[in-house]
Amino acid sequence: xxFNKIGYMYILIAGLFWSILGFFVTxxxxxxxxxxxxxxxxxxxxxxxxxxxxxxxxxxxxxxxRNMYIxxxxxxxxxxxxxxxxxxxxxxSVGTSTAAVLLYTSPLFVALFSKLIYKERINFLKIISLIxxxxxxxxxxxxGKLNYENLNLLGxxxxxxxxxxxxxxxxxxxxxxxxxxxxxxxxxxFLIGAxxxxxxxxxxxxxxxxxxxxxxxxxxAFGVITGALAYISYSIGVKKGVELSVAGVLASVELIFxxxxxxxxxxxxxxxxxxxxxxxxxxxxxxxLRSNKQAVKENIVExxxxxxxxxxxxxxxxxxxxxxxxxxxxxxxxxxxxxxxxPDLLDLPRNA
Numbered sequence: 001x002x003f004n005k006i007g008y009m010y011i012l013i014a015g016l017f018w019s020i021l022g023f024f025v026t027x028x029x030x031x032x033x034x035x036x037x038x039x040x041x042x043x044x045x046x047x048x049x050x051x052x053x054x055x056x057x058x059x060x061x062x063x064x065x066r067n068m069y070i071x072x073x074x075x076x077x078x079x080x081x082x083x084x085x086x087x088x089x090x091x092x093s094v095g096t097s098t099a100a101v102l103l104y105t106s107p108l109f110v111a112l113f114s115k116l117i118y119k120e121r122i123n124f125l126k127i128i129s130l131i132x133x134x135x136x137x138x139x140x141x142x143x144g145k146l147n148y149e150n151l152n153l154l155g156x157x158x159x160x161x162x163x164x165x166x167x168x169x170x171x172x173x174x175x176x177x178x179x180x181x182x183x184x185x186x187x188x189x190f191l192i193g194a195x196x197x198x199x200x201x202x203x204x205x206x207x208x209x210x211x212x213x214x215x216x217x218x219x220x221a222f223g224v225i226t227g228a229l230a231y232i233s234y235s236i237g238v239k240k241g242v243e244l245s246v247a248g249v250l251a252s253v254e255l256i257f258x259x260x261x262x263x264x265x266x267x268x269x270x271x272x273x274x275x276x277x278x279x280x281x282x283x284x285x286x287x288x289l290r291s292n293k294q295a296v297k298e299n300i301v302e303x304x305x306x307x308x309x310x311x312x313x314x315x316x317x318x319x320x321x322x323x324x325x326x327x328x329x330x331x332x333x334x335x336x337x338x339x340x341x342x343p344d345l346l347d348l349p350r351n352a
Contacts, residue, residue, distance in 0.1 A: 007240030008289070010233045011250040017230035019257030023266065024222040031218065032209040036200045038222075039084045043194035045223020046231070050187040061183050071176035072188040075169060080193030083165035086158045093155025097142050102159025104137035104255070107248030109167035114244035117171060125291030126245050129284045133249045136280030140255055143273040170244045173235055182235035190227065249288040256281055 028038050054061035064072070090099035108130055114120040138144075176185045210216060238247055256278050262268035310320050 007237045007242040008250060010237035010240065011242055011247050012253055014230045014234035014237065015251050015253035016257050017225050017233065018251070018254040019261060021226045021254075022258055023261070024218060024226060027218050028215075028222065031215045033206065034201075035088050036084075036197055037206045037209075039080075040194055040197045040201055040206075041219045042223050042227040043080055043190045043197065045220055046227025047187050047190035047194060049224045049228045050183055050190070050232075054183065054187070058183075061181055061187070064180060064184055064188060068176060068180050068185075069188075071172050071180075072185055073192060074172050075176070075185070075189035076192035076196065078165045078172070079169040080189060081196050083162050084197070086165065087162040090155055090159035090162055093158055094151055098151065098155070099159050099162075100141045101138050102156065103163050103166065104134055104141070104252060105160065106163040106167040107133055107245070107252060109164050110170050110248035111245035113167060113171045118174065118244065120243055120245055122245060123291055125287055129249050129287035129291055130245075132280055132287060133252055133284035136277045136282075136284055137252060137255055138277070139280060140259060140274050140277030143271055143277075167248065169231075169234075170238060170247060174238055174244060177235060177239045182232060182239055186228065186231045186235060190231075246288045246291065249284055252281060253285065 025038055028041070033041070051062065087099060087103065090102060093099075094102075111120075111122055111126065111130055115122050173182075173185060210219070234247070234251065237250075238244065242250070259274055259278060263270055310317050
């Protein structure tokens with residue numbers, strides 16, 4: 001397990017691309033498109049843009065192994081279809097703010113599934129980062145106020161299902177990336193998702209709304225930026241070795257970017273309470289990064305074997321056990337007694 005700064009950068013870039021999703025949705029809604037038509041554009045244009053790139057530059061990306069179909073189908077069904085349908089249901093049942101808060105429980109599910117499936121370490125710092133991230137999202141989205149009159153059990157269930165479905169991209173994606181290129185995985189999951197969503201669309205209505213250049217440009221930019229580029233960046237980060245539980249927290253930077261874009265570019269009213277929420281989320285990311293460093297160190301110690309130690313030191317296993325019972329005894333001795341060791345004794349020849 002590597003501590004990979006490049007991987008973190010890709011996750012943050014994905015968050016930046018996702019943060020402008022709200023802007024595009026607003027503009028496309030003003031053009032008369034329905035929610036499912038907008039989802040279709042995101043997936044359809046996302047697939048087309050990747051397919052064009054692959055055809056021109058890397059045709060092999062359009063080939064997929066038979067045993068990998070299951071992963072792209074699962075990602076398409078759960079992440080692209082189930083997530084979108086239940087998120088829209090949650091919005092209609094409990095309102096936009098509450099649905100958004102419920103969606104930000106997804107890093108908790110990513111951490112849980114990564115622990116159960118991939119045996120990732122969930123140390124104390126990771127737990128703290130997840131809690132602080134959720135609190136920050138809650139404060140940022142609601143400004144500390146929820147409309148409890150709109151709360152209902154069914155709407156909460158819809159929101160939780162959406163969060164679970166959203167979290168599964170990381171879980172299924174990590175396994176798929178072991179045997180296929182991230183562009184292949186995303187392209188086919190987009191294609192399958194778009195075809196399923198197409199069943200819920202009035203095609204004639206959708207075509208009638210594409211009646212000017214502005215609508216065409218919005219559709220293309222929406223699919224390329226928030227679809228293809230965002231998912232590609234995130235999957236590269238995962239492929240670079242960023243732990244899923246950490247990636248889930250870092251990706252929530254999309255909410256920070258969304259609020260800042262709203263304040264600076266869209267003329268939305270500044271809120272001190274939202275600023276507090278943003279600070280909480282930034283702190284959660286810092287904690288997540290520190291937790292990953294700690295996990296790396298713990299993993300290095302765990303993977304260290306007595307055989308490796310003896311081979312590196314040029315001594316036999318018997319000589320090691322003459323002085324220490326376990327590697328933990330060696331580490332404890334080194335840490336506790338290192339200041340009193342003669343420095344000349346530390347630079348031993350390899351055949352000593």
